[in-house]
Amino acid sequence: MRRSVVLIGLSILILAFGFVMFSGCAKKVVKEAEEEKTTTVQKEAAPAAPAAPAETEEQRLAREKALREAALKEQQEKERMLAEQKAKEALAAAIAEIQDIHFDFDKYDLKPEARDMLKKLADIMLAEKTATVLIEGHCDERGTVEYNLALGEKRALSAMKYLVSLGVEKERIKTISYGKERPLDPRHNEEAWAKNRRAHFVVTVK
Amino acid sequence: MRNRLRVVSFVLVVLLVSLLPVYGKVYIDIDSPTIQKFPIAVADFNNLGQTPDGENLSTWFADRLGNALQLTGFFNVIQRKTFFEDQGKSGITAETIKFSDWTVIGAESLVKGGFQLNGSDLTVEFRLFDVVQGRLLTGKRYTGRPGDREEMVLRFAGEVLLQLTGEKGVFDTKVAFVGKEGNLSEIYTVNFDGSGLKRLTNFRSLTLLPRWSPDGREMTFTSYRDGNPDVYLLDLTGGKVRKLLDFSGLNLASCWSPQGRKILLTLSKGGNHEIYTMDLNHGTATRVTSNYAINVSPVWSPDGKKIAYVSDRGGSPQIYIMDADGSNQRRLTYQGNYNTSPAWAPKGGRIAFEGMVNGTFQIFVIDEDGGNLRQLTSSGRNESPSWSPDARYLVYTSRLSGRHRLCVMNANGSNVRILHEGMGEYMNASWSPHLNLY
Known part of the structure; x- marks a missing residue:
């Protein structure tokens, strides 16, 4: 029983502390805005009344307006970041969907499936x-x-040319051939060979 | 090494007496498609000095020389236990040899020799006899340190080959190749007999296509060390490496000009894979081919007037020949739908290549006019042929029952031997020119 009382007490303390911290932060923003406002007002009022800056109705309204604006800005920033995060996730998901494209033995022309994959890639890049x-x-x-x-280079160049034909700038595409030296599947059979005849895409976003 | 060894040839004395030409007779016609192995006996060497033969050099010399001759594929080295005479004791001059003891066991040639240890000096005499005619063909005396004895044996093996076949053989050559483990590969060399493995690069990258300069002092290769497949030049005398070409796309150096510091390249800097020549002294690359197809693996004919290369312009990779300036292009191979990796025989006339047969690859030779096509290998997968400088052997990479090897065969496909094994994969075999090691 006593322990739970102590726990509740602790929780209250932590909550209270958190509240103080939070409001402290919020106030800071407001304060800065206030000060700015005050300076301008002071400047305007300077020739008439150099002393005693009692808050006029006008000043109060301005202060409240600044407060509302700051809160709105904060909200917008939050929303913007959320949207950005969502877009990033969507982009990552789209990039993750980009798979290797495959070729027939001794061929470098693009199959219909390869073209579909390249269209997806082009959409991302555009x-x-x-x-x-x-x-x-x-x-x-x-x-x-x-x-x-x-x-291998012909295969990479086929993919590049198709991307360019879809509107992607050539400067954003690099190609390299590893020939037969970096197989995905090291076995020596038809299944492995089919997997290894491919173009692989490494997409980088800043 | 060469300077330390003193050599005395004493065949001239015999010449004065017999007045017979030295290379008058070709004992072994190794260019004949079906050669009979030439029976030769190598007797235990005599200890001619006072110092006891602690290391059993008497049999070591006979064994080592016998092995070297056996490796050529041209000899049947007769087993010593069949010999009649008291080896290591009977004489080593023509006057003291009972030649009938050798003809009766089927020998046509005989090597006898003797050695003498004097402190840290070793003197060795080698003599080659024609058993049928009962005469000395050649004799050499080498003086050096006991550690030079391997070199002495190989030098005399070269003399034996020169006497019996008219050429000195490949005892002073090496083979360069690419050894691959996983995704990484490096360039290595081994001696003609598979000994003396040496790694030349340590780039921990993908390093490919070693190609010897005609004097054996330099080597080009391609490496992904800096990301792109660039061409490098390795100075084999000092070990220095420098980058030669780094155009965007592929940079491949396939062949040195037999006439000097010029190389044949495949570059894809213009988007197409074209063949270029480059003068290493001036550094300018000149394009030879011009078409949309893949053009790759160019090699010069020994006279430098023609270039063989691979192109897929007809729909599948085939070997083509053109004049050195790119004119007069014509297809060489018509059989099979995948022929690549041309290697022009150093004496001209023939081109070795790899072609696809039943889904795997085998080594072929064809005359440069397209005639006389012959398949040399048939089991496993065999690729990347390269000629020895005397055009008597081909080195190639082989995979049989999952085992990867570097193999050597005689130019007619006989006498296959394993040059090296134990690495993950072997690629791009390349036989050196004569390196004048001995």
Whole structure:
């Protein structure tokens, strides 16, 4: 019984402290606005009454108005940040939906699914102007190092050209080929090869 | 090393007596497609000095020389236990050898020798005899330290090859290759017999395509060290590396000019993969091809007048040949729908390449006019052929039953041997020119 009394007491103390802290912060903003106002008023009133600045009705209204404005500003800022956060999350979700596109053996032309994926990427990049993309071209393990480096680059360039045709600025796209040297699946079978013939997208947002 | 070893040749004395030309007879025609292995005997060496043979050098010399000759693929080195004579004791000059003891076991050539330890000096005599004619073909005396004895053996092995085949062999060559573990690869070299593994790069990146300069003093390669595939130049005498090319896109150096400091490149700086030549002394790159297709892996013919390369302009990768200025382009390979990695034989005439057969890759050779196509390998997956400087062997990368290896075979596909194994993956085999090591 005694313990709960102590607990309640403590909670009240913490609450009270929190309240004081909070109101202190809020007051600070108001105070600054007040001071500003006062200075201007003082300047205007200076030639007539240099002393005794008793608060006039006008001053009171101004003070209250400033208070309301500050509160509104705070609210708007909160909403703006929330919206920004939501947009960020939406962008991250959209980027997360961007998957590798795949190619046929020894081919670098874009399949319909690849075009759909690139359209999604283009939408992101057109909406978010700070977004840049690195396109990595990859191949399956069959064939020579050099030929696959070239083929991987052709794949990355195909993807780039399509993005450019959709309105994305070329300057925001970089390409690199790893040929057959960075397989996603290191096994030596058709399933692995199909996974490894791909273009991979690394989207960066500032 | 070369200066420390004193060599005395005493075949000239014999010449004065016999008046026979030294290389008058080719004992082994190694360019023939079906060669009979040449039977040779190597006897235990005699201890010619007073110092006891503590390290059993007598059999070491015979073993080591026998192994080196065996590796060439041209010899049948006769087992010593079949020998009649009392090895290590009977004479080592023509007058003291009973040649009938050697003909009866089927030997056509015989190597005998002797050594002498004098403090920290080792003197070794090697003699090669024609058993049938009963005469000395060549003899050499080397003087050095006991640690030089491997070099002495390889130098004399080269002499044996020169006498019997007309060329000195590849004992003074190395093979460069890319060893890959996971996503990282580095450049390595091994000696012609697989010994002396050495790592040349330590970039902890993707490093590819080692290519020797014709004098063996420099090497180009491509590395992603700084993010982009750029071309680097390695000075093999001092070990210094410098970046040579870093255009945007691919920078690949595929071949040095047989005539000197010029290289063949594939660059994609203009958006297409084109072949360029570059003079390393002036640093200017000149474009040779001009089309939308992939053009890659260019190599010069030994006379520098033609270039073989890979292009997919016909819908699949095939090997093409053009004149060095880019004119007169023509397709070389028609069989199969995936042929890449051309390697022009150092003496001309033939081109080795890899082609797809039943979903995997095998090594082929074809005459440079398109005739005489031959498949040299058939089991596992075999890629990236590179000729030895004497055009008698091909080194290539192989994967068989999940095991990755670097292999060597004779140019006709026979005598396959493993040069190196144990790394995650082998790529881009590249045989050095003669390095004049010995």
